[in-house]
Each structure stands twice: as structure tokens, then as C-alpha cells.
Amino acid sequence: MSEFDVIVVGAGPAGASAAIKLASAKANVLLVDRADPPGSKNVSGGVLWGDSLSQVAPDWEKGPVERYVEAKGVSFLTKDSRISIDFRSKKFGEYKSGYTVLRTKFDAWLAKKAKDSGAMVVSGVTIDKLSMKDGKAIGVEQAGETITADAVIIAEGANSRVAINSGIKKKPSDRHIALGIKEIIKLPEKTITERFGLSSAKMGFASEYVLGFLDGGVKAGGFLYTNKESVSIGAVISMGDLRNNNQTYSFNIIEQFKEHPFIAPLLEGGRVEEYSAHLVPEGGLAVNSIHGNGYMIAGDAAGFTFSNGLVLQGMNYAIVSGIVAADSFLQKKEKGIGAGANFSNYTDNLSKTFVLKDMKNFRGVDAVTWSNSIHQTIPAIAEEAMLNMFSESGEPKEHLAKILFKSLKERKESKKDLAMDLYRMMRRM
Ligand SMILES: Cc1cc2nc3c(=O)[nH]c(=O)nc-3n(C[C@H](O)[C@H](O)[C@H](O)COP(=O)(O)OP(=O)(O)OC[C@H]3O[C@@H](n4cnc5c(N)ncnc54)[C@H](O)[C@@H]3O)c2cc1C
Incomplete structure (x- = not known):
């Protein structure tokens, strides 16, 4: 018999949410984090978008949140100019925006929630890899010791030591x-x-x-x-x-x-x-499969971030995937399926949420995010158009389309690449 029902590796938003969900359902959970206190090595911008956390912590807005986002900006900066959208809306009350959070405080608070819900929380311990037997994960290995569990939720973030050492994730390319x-x-x-x-x-x-x-x-x-x-x-x-x-x-x-x-x-x-x-x-799913025999991968470890240059979201994806991983374990447990189960139900369940839908629908958005068009061509053309429109030269004025075409013609960048990037933007952003 395993020492734990579930070992959760990593007490970021994905791991802590999973542990709260599992412990609240009376599962025997070990939540391990390499940092002491948990979260002290974590970094986010960070806006926690949406309300996913209320599924496991209904009072989270009374927790260590900083400010509610009532104004959202997007700007292109050139050397001399700033071209901005500054969006403010009273409707951000009904359309949930998000709260800014400071992760060192916030993650410690979430880990405490997991502990209060009944999870065993161990900090300052780095897990090395999954412990495998007959092709199934039977727990984790740390400094040569095995700790056994019916399931492991890998929620170790982008720097995925456990997944890489266990051969279930490749080292990411640049x-x-x-x-x-x-x-x-x-x-x-x-x-x-x-x-x-x-x-x-x-x-x-x-x-x-x-x-x-x-x-x-x-x-x-x-x-x-x-x-x-x-x-x-x-x-x-x-x-x-x-x-x-x-x-x-x-x-x-x-x-x-x-x-x-x-x-x-x-x-x-x-x-x-x-x-x-x-x-x-960057670039969506970071693993071939987010489940295997005896394990599931959640949050950044699986590549669940959404970043297109205008928004950067990851904590909400981490929370939802952590909760769904926990639910998927509980589903199997209810059916009496024990150690090393194949958690294909996790992939099925997560496919019904925005997490995997977004990963599918916005695949390839990184090509737009890191394009020359977004970073150089568009800001330069916009800057010139603004300078033309918002100044008075003593000459007759020109139509916007003519200003844009003239500016584009004068630039050295490939028009074909720009057209391609604009097309990708329409399709992928
Ligand atoms: C600069 C920056 C800005 C960002 N801004 C935003 C933002 O504004 N909004 C947003 O939603 N997202 C933002 N993100 C993304 C967001 O931070 C991540 O998507 C989110 O933290 C992922 O949560 P996670 O739980 O999967 O992983 P993490 O938060 O990375 O947590 C992983 C945990 O695992 C632990 N760990 C790692 N390896 C091991 C191991 N081997 N053994 C034991 N423990 C281990 C770590 O200590 C850590 O606590 C930003 C990211 C960065 C870097």
C-alpha cells in the first residue's frame, strides 16, 4: 500500500490548488516544495486573472491580494514614443478582471490553506524524479529515497526537473x-x-x-x-x-x-x-501527453500559459489544471482504481475547460508574439502615422491610408513578412 494517495510536486498555484481540492475530499496528500517557505522562489507579474481560485478557496479575495484591476493598458514603446490603449471600465465589476498579487505572500497563504485543509506540506525539499516500476509511477525519488503514492501530480513549474529527469518532457528549446x-x-x-x-x-x-x-x-x-x-x-x-x-x-x-x-x-x-x-x-503544450500511468502534469510544467504580447496569463491556467488533476484522481479513486492508474480522464476533463481549448485554439501564437512586425514594423509605422495626424505642418493633410502606405513603403522590412504576420495575428491572437 502506498504511503500517500497523492504526492503533489510544487506548491505554486497549480500544486497548492490541487492539494486543497484533494485534502478537502479527505485524500491523504503530500505537497512538497523546494522553497522554504513555499512560494518564496516564485515569480509572477502578477495579475491573478478571473475567479478560478474560488473553486477551492471561496474567500480568496479577502486573502493577500493587492489591488483590483480597474484599468488595463497595452502600449507599444519606440525609442521616443508611447502608443497606448488605456482601457478603463466600470464593467470590470461584472466582467471579472483580476487582482494584483505578490507571490511570496500569496503562495505562502495558499500553502497554508492546503495545510489547513489536511494536506501534509513539506518545504525546502527538491524532488528529483518519478519513481517508476513496470512503466508506472509509484511515487517520487528524493536523494535516493522513494516516497510512494497512488498518483503524482507534477506541478513544478517551467523549470521541470522531475518531468525532464523522468523522461516525460524534453528540455525546452529557446x-x-x-x-x-x-x-x-x-x-x-x-x-x-x-x-x-x-x-x-x-x-x-x-x-x-x-x-x-x-x-x-x-x-x-x-x-x-x-x-x-x-x-x-x-x-x-x-x-x-x-x-x-x-x-x-x-x-x-x-x-x-x-x-x-x-x-x-x-x-x-x-x-x-x-x-x-x-x-x-512559450508556445503552448510543452509535453506530448499531460497524463501517464500514475501521474498528471499541471500548470507551467505542462506549458499552460497564454501570452500574446497583450496579455500574460498563467496562474489561472495553473489553478484550473491543478483542480482538474485533483478531480481526476478522485474520480478514479471513487471507482476503486488504485496505484499507477492511467489518468487519461485528466486529459478528457481538462479538454472541457478553457485550459486545453485555449492551448489548441491559440497554438502558434508565439510566432506573432516574437515577430519583427509586432516589435519593430508596426510600432514604427504607428508612430509615424500619429506624428502626421497629431501635428500641423502647414501642408495639406493626407488620408490615413496614404500615410500608412507611404510609411510602409519607406521601411526596409519585407512587406510579405508583414502581410504574413498580420494574417497570423488575425488568425491566432
Ligand atoms: C515575470 C513573470 C510574469 C508573469 N506574470 C503573470 C501574470 O501577471 N499573470 C499570470 O497569470 N501569470 C503570470 N506569469 C506566469 C505565472 O507565474 C505562471 O504561469 C504560474 O506561476 C504557474 O504556476 P505553477 O503552479 O504551474 O508553477 P510555479 O508557480 O512556477 O510553481 C512551481 C512550484 O514548484 C516548486 N518546485 C519546482 N521544482 C521542484 C522540485 N523539483 N521539487 C519540489 N518543488 C519544486 C517551486 O518552488 C514552485 O513553488 C508570469 C511569469 C513570470 C515569470
Whole structure:
């Protein structure tokens, strides 16, 4: 007989949600995290979008959340300009947006919820791999010791030691992984509320940026989110560009972003409190199968993030996949199916949710996210069009279409590539 019903590897949003769900159903669960306390090595922008967490923690909005997003921005930054959409809506009350969260606090709170629900939570322990017997996972291995369980939920995030060591995931290529870097900058609560034009100290601003001006043409997306008394600012950088260019390092990308003429004033008077870096999966599903005999893979470990340059979501996908993995175990247990079961029901159940539907429908969106068109051509053309439209030269005015065509004609980039990227944008974004 196994020592545990389920071992959950990783106490991020995926693992903690799975553990809460399982423990609440009286399953015997071990939740293990390499960090002590759990979550202390985790990084997110981070806006927790939607309300998925209420399935396992109905009171989560009263937990350690920072500000409710009432204003969402998207900007293209060129060297001299910012071209933005600043979307604010009273309807963000009915259309759930999200709360900014600070992961060190938030993950510790979630792990405690798992413990309070009855899970055994062990922190500061790194699991090495699955323990396999006759093609079935019978538990996990740590420093040569085996801990047995009827099922393992691998929720170890993008840096997937267990899945890779167990031969169920390949090391990701540069195309399928990006580097996220983040700083937390301390500012007074009142300054944040006033500076970002927010209606109260409970309300927040969240914005993504296309950073089209970086040295060496490195492609990166920026983000800036307001917390109660700090802002989270950071960049997600193409790993290939980072490796292959000879002039820009990860740390000076965030510096260039912070020093941009239309970002620096937002940070004025702030003090850097925290600096962190983390991998971000790109391009959808990162494994051939998210289930096997005796195991399921949830969250970032499976590649469940949605990133298209305008939004970056992953925590909500992690939570839903963790809960569905837990449910799928409980389904098998109810039928009396014991250790090493084949969890194909996890794939079936997750296919009915937005997680696998989005992975399927938006497959290939990374080609758009990291295209030259998004990062260079479109911002440059938009900048020129805006300058033409919003200035007075003393000459007769031109139609917008003519301005755009002229600007496009003057640029060196391939028109065919731009047309292709625009087509992909229509199809995939
Ligand atoms: C810079 C940045 C900004 C982001 N912004 C957002 C955002 O605004 N909104 C959003 O929704 N998503 C955002 N994301 C994505 C989001 O952070 C992830 O999708 C989400 O954290 C995935 O949750 P997870 O539980 O799958 O993995 P993780 O949160 O990575 O948790 C994995 C856990 O497993 C533990 N672990 C790892 N290996 C082992 C091991 N071998 N043994 C034991 N424990 C182990 C880790 O310590 C960690 O606690 C961002 C990501 C980054 C990097």
C-alpha cells in the first residue's frame, strides 16, 4: 500500500490548488516544495486573472491580494514614443478582471490553506524524479529515497526537473522558453493611486508593453502592475535573442525599460525592493501527453500559459489544471482504481475547460508574439502615422491610408513578412 494517495510536486498555484481540492475530499496528500517557505522562489507579474481560485478557496479575495484591476493598458514603446490603449471600465465589476498579487505572500497563504485543509506540506525539499516500476509511477525519488503514492501530480513549474529527469518532457528549446525578470519598486500608496489615476487605493492598473526600442533589436514584452504600496515592473525576453545578441544582457533590458522617457516618471521616487527572474513557457503544450500511468502534469510544467504580447496569463491556467488533476484522481479513486492508474480522464476533463481549448485554439501564437512586425514594423509605422495626424505642418493633410502606405513603403522590412504576420495575428491572437 502506498504511503500517500497523492504526492503533489510544487506548491505554486497549480500544486497548492490541487492539494486543497484533494485534502478537502479527505485524500491523504503530500505537497512538497523546494522553497522554504513555499512560494518564496516564485515569480509572477502578477495579475491573478478571473475567479478560478474560488473553486477551492471561496474567500480568496479577502486573502493577500493587492489591488483590483480597474484599468488595463497595452502600449507599444519606440525609442521616443508611447502608443497606448488605456482601457478603463466600470464593467470590470461584472466582467471579472483580476487582482494584483505578490507571490511570496500569496503562495505562502495558499500553502497554508492546503495545510489547513489536511494536506501534509513539506518545504525546502527538491524532488528529483518519478519513481517508476513496470512503466508506472509509484511515487517520487528524493536523494535516493522513494516516497510512494497512488498518483503524482507534477506541478513544478517551467523549470521541470522531475518531468525532464523522468523522461516525460524534453528540455525546452529557446523558442519554447522565455526569461522573465521583475523588480518590485516601493512607492507610497497615495502616490500610486494618484499617479495612475485610480479611483481608490483598492483599485489597480495593469499594463503590457511591446518593447520595440531595445539595444541589439532584442525582443521583449514589458509589464507594469500596481500593488498596494509598490509597483511590479518587468520584462519577458526572447531566450533566442538574449543568447544570440552580443550587446544586451537581461539586467540592462529592465534598466532600458525603466529609463524609457514615458516609464521613468511613473517610477519616480521609488526604491527597488526586490529583484527576481524566472522562466516562462512559450508556445503552448510543452509535453506530448499531460497524463501517464500514475501521474498528471499541471500548470507551467505542462506549458499552460497564454501570452500574446497583450496579455500574460498563467496562474489561472495553473489553478484550473491543478483542480482538474485533483478531480481526476478522485474520480478514479471513487471507482476503486488504485496505484499507477492511467489518468487519461485528466486529459478528457481538462479538454472541457478553457485550459486545453485555449492551448489548441491559440497554438502558434508565439510566432506573432516574437515577430519583427509586432516589435519593430508596426510600432514604427504607428508612430509615424500619429506624428502626421497629431501635428500641423502647414501642408495639406493626407488620408490615413496614404500615410500608412507611404510609411510602409519607406521601411526596409519585407512587406510579405508583414502581410504574413498580420494574417497570423488575425488568425491566432
Ligand atoms: C515575470 C513573470 C510574469 C508573469 N506574470 C503573470 C501574470 O501577471 N499573470 C499570470 O497569470 N501569470 C503570470 N506569469 C506566469 C505565472 O507565474 C505562471 O504561469 C504560474 O506561476 C504557474 O504556476 P505553477 O503552479 O504551474 O508553477 P510555479 O508557480 O512556477 O510553481 C512551481 C512550484 O514548484 C516548486 N518546485 C519546482 N521544482 C521542484 C522540485 N523539483 N521539487 C519540489 N518543488 C519544486 C517551486 O518552488 C514552485 O513553488 C508570469 C511569469 C513570470 C515569470
